[in-house]
Amino acid sequence: MKRKVVITGCDMITPAGLDLMSTWDALVNGTSCVGTITRFDTAGLETSIAAQVPDLFNELVPQFCKRRMAKQMTYVTKMAFVSAVRAVTASGINFTQCDRSRAAVILGIVNAGYNSIEQKTGNDRIVKAMSNAPAAWLSLEYGIEGPSYPVSTACASSAYAMAFAYEMIANGQADIVITGGADSTICPEEIRGFNEILALSTLNAEPHRACRPFTKSRDGFVMGEGAGILVFESEEHACKRNASVFAEMAGYALTSEAYNIVAPKPDGAGMALTMERALEHAQINKADVAYINAHGTSTPLNDKYETAAIKKVFGDYVRHISVSSTKSMIGHTIGAAGAIEGITTVMSIKNGILTPTINYDDSDPELDLDYVPNTAREQNVNVALSNSFGFGGHNATLVFKKYKR
């Protein structure tokens, strides 16, 4: 029999805030965090906007990382590390009192972010660039002796990581898993690369309006960055130490589109399959789902097909479901998106508040769901889904529910 998986700690570092609560407050307030890129000269790039984590983050790092560690870490690894330490602190876990061979670290990391900006700062190429670095540093920090590894499935990376973390606990292979992900691709070569495939918004003149998922005028996603880390724990382990529980992860599904390296399958067939399978896996009735935190990138195809997929899965019941896009406020955090949006979903369940889709000011006649337009909404949520769909056709849907002992 599968064991119940509960979330006992989480933290976020995002363009909206440097911790869980400041990010949550900004999301509830519908704050756009998109602005002109300040980290490098954007001359010659079609896109000059992004959602950057506030520079103040750099002042936080020394509180968590010794000088030696920080020197050997990229910005991505530092965000993952700081966020993870805070998530563990929030969980109340003391690893010295745990069987550390039954703990693991599984993080969604597209790459460790050893980009052209990092390369200007000096040595340690190998330890900085290896994609397993964030997981390895956490294993070192806490003496975790179970598996520690990265998962790389593009924009679905951290959702995949959370699915594997769930599996380890549900199957009894671990009692505690630090999971989630981190990413930063705000650098000249990545912006240029995403411009080449026409994926990014070019609304440079109005950064705050650039990310406008599900609208008629949507013209691409806005690059974001950040980290989202969760502590998954078996219910038994959490109860033994009388831990507070944010929510339960009830199940998931992972599928592959097997269609195109960047485009989703027409009509969202792959996305629909993923949501269907996730509900089956979690043994949830469709009528119990109140909210979907959408992948909602603000690209023409994703938003169209995701909407179609939600309609296909939920049929007439879809009018009872609220759908919103966190990316409308903090951009697309790529490898961290599944985790940040997963945490946002968990916070929605915990607090009974749905975060909005901002910049929803010109509806697309084809897209007619309740997108929680522009303003947060108080609403009790017992069950919610979080979707992540990555280039390469990597699909993930995570199912969260209110925790009841």
Next chain:
Amino acid sequence: MENVTEAMKEEIRSVVYEFFAEECERDVCDIIDATNVIDDLEGDSLLFIELLQLLKKKYNLAVSLQSVGKYMLQNRAETIGKVIDLMIYVVNNQEKLA
């Protein structure tokens, strides 16, 4: 043949002490020759490479990192005193380690 003067030895000693104090965030007064780099300072193996690069630059040494690395595998330098001896050896034996 001894190329390193007493003054240079003192300078290397000072460089080593200051380097480890700064990198490991310790007061230089808390470090002695018997201080263990890994156990006492929570240092890491990459420190030795950085120190060597620092000295290479400072004294314009023509040694290869690989040669010094191989030498270090045979002659481990776990304490600050041993690191100082190693660095003096490197400066003194550039040709051998080139």
